[in-house]
Structures are given as structure tokens and as C-alpha cells.
Amino acid sequence: xxxxxxxxxxxxxxxxxxxxxxxxxxxxxxxxxxxxxxxxxxxxxxxxxxxxxxxxxxxxxxxxxxxxxxxxxxxxxxxxxxxxxxxxxxxxxxxxxxxxxxxxxxxxxxxxxxxxxxxxxxxxxxxxxxxxxxxxxxxxxxxxxxxxxxxxxxxxxxxxxxxxxxxxxxxxxxxxxxxxxxxxxxxxxxxxxxxxxxxxxxxxxxxxxxxxxxxxxxxxxxxxxxxxxxxxxxxxxxxxxxxxxxxxxxxxxxxxxxxxxxxxxxxxxxxxxxxxxxxxxxxxxxxxxxxxxxxxxxxxxxxxxxxxxxxxxxxxxxxxxxxxxxxxxxxxxxxxxxxxxxxxxxxxxxxxxxxxxxxxxxxxxxxxxxxxxxxxxxxxxxxxxxxxxxxxxxxxxxxxxxxxxxxxxxxxxxxxxxxxxxxxxxxxxxxxxxxxxxxxxxxxxxxxxxxxxxxxxxxxxxxxxxxxxxxxxxxxxxxxxxxxxxxxxxxxxxxx
Numbered sequence: 001x002x003x004x005x006x007x008x009x010x011x012x013x014x015x016x017x018x019x020x021x022x023x024x025x026x027x028x029x030x031x032x033x034x035x036x037x038x039x040x041x042x043x044x045x046x047x048x049x050x051x052x053x054x055x056x057x058x059x060x061x062x063x064x065x066x067x068x069x070x071x072x073x074x075x076x077x078x079x080x081x082x083x084x085x086x087x088x089x090x091x092x093x094x095x096x097x098x099x100x101x102x103x104x105x106x107x108x109x110x111x112x113x114x115x116x117x118x119x120x121x122x123x124x125x126x127x128x129x130x131x132x133x134x135x136x137x138x139x140x141x142x143x144x145x146x147x148x149x150x151x152x153x154x155x156x157x158x159x160x161x162x163x164x165x166x167x168x169x170x171x172x173x174x175x176x177x178x179x180x181x182x183x184x185x186x187x188x189x190x191x192x193x194x195x196x197x198x199x200x201x202x203x204x205x206x207x208x209x210x211x212x213x214x215x216x217x218x219x220x221x222x223x224x225x226x227x228x229x230x231x232x233x234x235x236x237x238x239x240x241x242x243x244x245x246x247x248x249x250x251x252x253x254x255x256x257x258x259x260x261x262x263x264x265x266x267x268x269x270x271x272x273x274x275x276x277x278x279x280x281x282x283x284x285x286x287x288x289x290x291x292x293x294x295x296x297x298x299x300x301x302x303x304x305x306x307x308x309x310x311x312x313x314x315x316x317x318x319x320x321x322x323x324x325x326x327x328x329x330x331x332x333x334x335x336x337x338x339x340x341x342x343x344x345x346x347x348x349x350x351x352x353x354x355x356x357x358x359x360x361x362x363x364x365x366x367x368x369x370x371x372x373x374x375x376x377x378x379x380x381x382x383x384x385x386x387x388x389x390x391x392x393x394x395x396x397x398x399x400x401x402x403x404x405x406x407x408x409x410x411x412x413x414x415x416x417x418x419x420x421x422x423x424x425x426x427x428x429x430x431x432x433x434x435x436x437x438x439x440x441x442x443x444x445x446x447x448x449x450x451x452x453x454x455x456x457x458x459x460x461x462x463x464x465x466x467x468x469x470x471x472x473x474x475x476x477x478x479x480x481x482x483x484x485x486x487x488x489x490x491x492x493x494x495x496x
Contacts, residue, residue, distance in 0.1 A: 001033070001036070002014065003018040003030040003031060003033065004031060005024035005025075006028040006331050007345060007346045008028070008345075009025060010024060010025055012033060013030070015062060015063045015233075017131055018232045018233070019124055019127045019225075019231060020131055020137065020225055022225035023208050026346075027208075028342070029335075032062055035282055036062055043246070043247070043283065046243055046247040047250050051244055056071055056075050058240045059237070063123075066123075078237075079119070088248070089106065090103065090115065090245070092245050092422065094252075094254070095389070100254065100420070100423065102241065104241060104424065105425065107150075108153055109153055109179060110428035111145075111426060112272065115237060116235070117153070117227060118154055119237050120234050120237070124158075124161065125161075127233070133223070134221070135221045136162065137162075137223055138161070138162045138223065138224050139151065140204055140207060140208065142228060143165055143167045143172075143197075144167075145173065145320055146176065146427065147229075148176070151227040153183070155188070156185030157185050162494075165188075165189070167192060168193055169194055169195075172320055173320060173431065174447065175448050178471070178473070179466075181475050181476065181478060183476065190477035191480065193480070198324060200483070201324075201328065203487070204486070205328075206487070207487050208224055213490065213496065220494065222494060228328070235275055239276075242280075242284060246284055255420050259285065259420065260419060261285065261419060261421060262287050262421040263421070264421060264424060266400045266407075267291060267322065268296070268324030269329055270327040270328070270333065272426065273289055273372075273424075274332055276424075288373055290407060291303060291373065292403050293407075294315075294376060294378070294382065295376070295379065296317070296323050297376035298325050299327055299374055300376045303369065303372050305365075306368065308330070308359075309356065311356040317399075318379050318383065319400045322400060337364045338360070376407065382399055382439075383438060386399070386429075386439035387439045390459075396436065396455075397425065399435045400425075400427055401423065401425040404424065408423060429459075430464055433451045442458060
């Protein structure tokens with residue numbers, strides 16, 4: 001399997017090379033030249049398998065330059081009960097007759113990013129060896145909250161790598177921030193940015209392609225790569241849990257084999273839902289991908305109109321990991337929907353950068369609406385959803401999952417579609433405990449670390465291991481910079 005840039009520059013490369021580079025030299029994202037096809041018989045064979053066995057089967061098609069033993073080693077080191085609190089790794093819980101919850105937050109940092117970032121470091125180390133890489137790899141990350149800690153956890157003290165994480169100083173929860181700034185590891189650095197996530201992400205992208213920085217890094221024997229979902233090695237493991245959820249639904253008797261299902265995905269950067277799109281194109285029986293947004297509803301508007309327009313006020317919400325106006329992974333989707341027209345994609349991305357918007361036109365918009373439905377939930381609706389789900393089902397969900405459940409309700413009301421549906425749950429409720437406690441009418445005057453215990457007492461659920469005793473851990477990273485200082489910070493950190 002060869003990979004090419006969404007903007008057409010450079011030669012086709014192997015998966016190992018794509019994972020090592022992270023982003024193409026022309027600023028585009030690497031995509032496979034073709035979809036791996038999974039037959040109905042092969043999907044049926046996944047049903048009795050463990051999550052690890054399913055992962056090995058799905059991944060081998062896209063990472064065919066990795067040997068079976070190499071893939072097995074990556075999977076077994078990433079997905080095990082030492083790191084995940086469920087033997088199923090990504091269990092599916094029943095909420096009601098039509099809605100099921102895919103719990104992707106059973107990993108060490110209590111967020112769905114663990115599903116990819118526990119395995120990416122192993123991919124990268126093997127990719128470096130396979131390509132004969134002698135330079136040290138610098139992982140550069142922009143995070144809206146969850147990717148940062150998951151990447152830090154995955155790459156801490158990994159030989160041949162360094163990792164630098166930037167997060168919006170006032171755009172993450174206190175728990176998220178504390179997880180990052182207390183991170184141990186001799187190869188890790190963490191910086192807050194005075195700005196929002198889009199400022200942070202734009203700054204990181206500019207550093208990736210800055211010729212001055214790249215030239216100095218070459219002199220020092222350093223190369224950039226990414227742990228964001230712009231890296232194919234971050235995105236491809238996410239395809240696995242869509243197939244796994246379907247197999248579990250059949251196994252548990254909630255659907256019959258071959259029956260189509262919907263997926264609801266709360267998303268800001270579009271990576272999580274894009275993995276579901278790839279699963280569908282590979283042959284998974286999917287009826288509709290339902291894209292759920294918060295008040296920063298740029299994706300909802302795009303799905304409805306075909307116009308992507310970031311020229312709007314940025315809203316800080318109770319679902320901060322979705323507080324995004326520039327959805328990087330959407331570039332991969334419009335590349336596919338435009339017939340892999342790199343010239344048009346390059347033009348649209350230039351328009352987004354220079355003018356703040358682009359219009360994909362009626363043909364691409366029509367294809368978009370064949371597969372996706374978009375909706376959004378405001379903050380009041382999000383909190384009310386948490387309350388109602390707990391009252392009606394005794395299930396505690398976080399704010400991002402609540403956005404998805406509210407959007408799903410609106411989808412059913414709008415379309416009348418009662419197709420069996422999987423809600424992709426992206427974080428533990430304990431990770432955003434202040435908002436969850438508020439939704440459950442609890443006393444919220446305490447800080448988030450006290451509220452962890454109060455939420456546990458209220459619901460009878462244990463505080464996840466990854467969030468215990470955070471307040472007592474020493475702060476190791478406390479530097480904050482302006483967005484225009486990010487390049488200088490990176491150069492200083494790398495001794496350039």
C-alpha cells in the first residue's frame with residue numbers, strides 16, 4: 001500500500017515512511033492510494049475474535065510493509081489490561097433499544113485518544129528502523145486537551161524520540177492541564193499558549209513547514225513527526241474500533257449480521273469520524289455517519305451548506321476538546337469526495353488560510369450528504385442531556401458524549417430513522433467532572449480534584465486510575481508563551 005499527499009506534492013511512499021514523516025512536505029496529509037476492502041465473510045470472522053485479533057486483521061491491509069510479527073508486537077504492547085480497564089478494550093454498553101455506547105475511554109488517560117496513541121509510538125519506532133532512519137524524531141503536538149496527555153503518555157522516554165506539546169492555556173479543563181503539566185519523562189516538554197486551539201494548531205503546522213527551522217534541525221540530526229491525527233499512524237488504529245463495535249453488536253444479539261447501523265461521533269478536528277468513513281468505504285455496513293458539534297458548529301454548517309467558513313466567534317464551551325474552528329482531517333475527506341483532485345484541495349486549503357472559507361460546490365456537497373448528517377448541541381442542552389441520561393438510564397456520560405446523544409435525538413426527530421445506532425463516547429465523565437457535577441445538580445464550589453471524589457460518591461463509580469491523586473503530583477512544566485513565540489520556543493527547546 002502506497003500513500004500520497006492530499007495536495008499532490010512528492011512521490012508515493014510506504015506506510016512506514018508516512019508514519020515517520022507525519023505530514024507531507026507540501027503541507028498535505030498522507031492518504032492511502034486505495035481502500036482496503038473487507039468482505040462480509042471477513043467481517044463475520046471478526047465476531048468471535050478479541051479486540052487485539054481484530055486490530056491485527058484490520059491493520060495489516062494498510063500497513064502491509066510491517067510484518068505480521070511486527071504488527072502483533074505493536075498491538076499486544078498497546079492493548080492490554082495493564083493499560084486498559086476493560087478486557088474488551090473498547091466495550092459497547094446498551095443505553096436503550098436503539099442506542100448503544102462505544103466506550104473508548106478505558107485507557108490510561110481516560111480519553112479515546114488512547115486508542116491510537118498507545119500504539120503510535122510502537123509504529124513509529126518500527127518505522128524508523130524499517131526506513132533506516134538515523135535522525136532523532138521530534139514529535140510536535142497541538143492539543144485541545146486529550147491528545148496532549150495521551151501522546152505524552154505514549155512517547156515518554158521512547159528511545160530516539162522527543163515530544164513537545166502545546167495546549168491553549170485557558171482552553172482545557174483543570175484535569176486535562178494537570179495531566180499534561182505533571183508528565184514525567186526525560187524527552188517531554190509541555191507549553192501553554194495564550195490563544196485558542198486553532199491558534200495553537202496553526203502555529204504547530206507553520207513550524208512543521210518552516211524552512212529555517214527544518215534546515216537547522218537537519219544540521220542537528222533531528223526530524224519532525226506528528227502525533228496528531230494528521231499522522232496516518234494515528235488515524236488508522238481508529239478504524240479498528242468501528243469494526244469491533246459492529247462485531248460486538250452482532251455478538252450480543254443487538255443486530256443481525258449484515259444489518260446496517262449508524263454511528264454518532266462528537267468531533268472537532270474530524271479525525272474520529274473520518275476513521276468511521278474509512279471503515280464504511282472498506283465494507284462495514286454503515287447507514288449514516290452523524291457528525292455532532294457544539295456551539296463551534298463549523299462542521300454542522302459545512303455539512304448543511306458545502307461551505308466551510310471559520311470566520312465566526314470562537315466559543316469556549318463545556319466540551320472543550322471540540323472547541324475547534326479549523327478541522328484538519330476534513331482535508332482528507334474532501335480529497336476523497338472530489339475524486340482525489342489535489343489541485344482543487346490545494347486551492348481550497350489556500351482559500352481557508354487566506355480568506356477564511358471555501359466552497360466545495362454542489363457535486364462534492366451532494367456526496368457529503370450521502371454519507372453524513374450534521375447537528376449541534378448548545379451548552380444548556382448538553383448539560384440537560386447529562387441529567388436526563390443519568391435520570392432515565394443511570395448512565396453517566398461526559399460533556400462530549402452528551403453533545404452526541406443530544407444530536408442523535410435531533411437526528412431521529414428530523415429524519416425518523418430508527419436504525420440501530422452506536423454513540424462513540426470519547427471521554428470518561430470524571431475527566432470533565434465540574435460540568436458533569438453541575439449537570440447533576442451537585443455542589444460545584446470545590447475544585448475539580450475534590451469533585452472527582454464527590455462524583456464518585458454520587459454515582460457509585462470509581463475514580464479512574466489515570467485521574468487519581470493528580471493534585472498531589474509535582475508540576476514539571478509551567479511555561480506559557482504567546483502564539484507568535486511558538487517557533488522560538490521550539491528552536492530554544494531543541495537547541496537550534
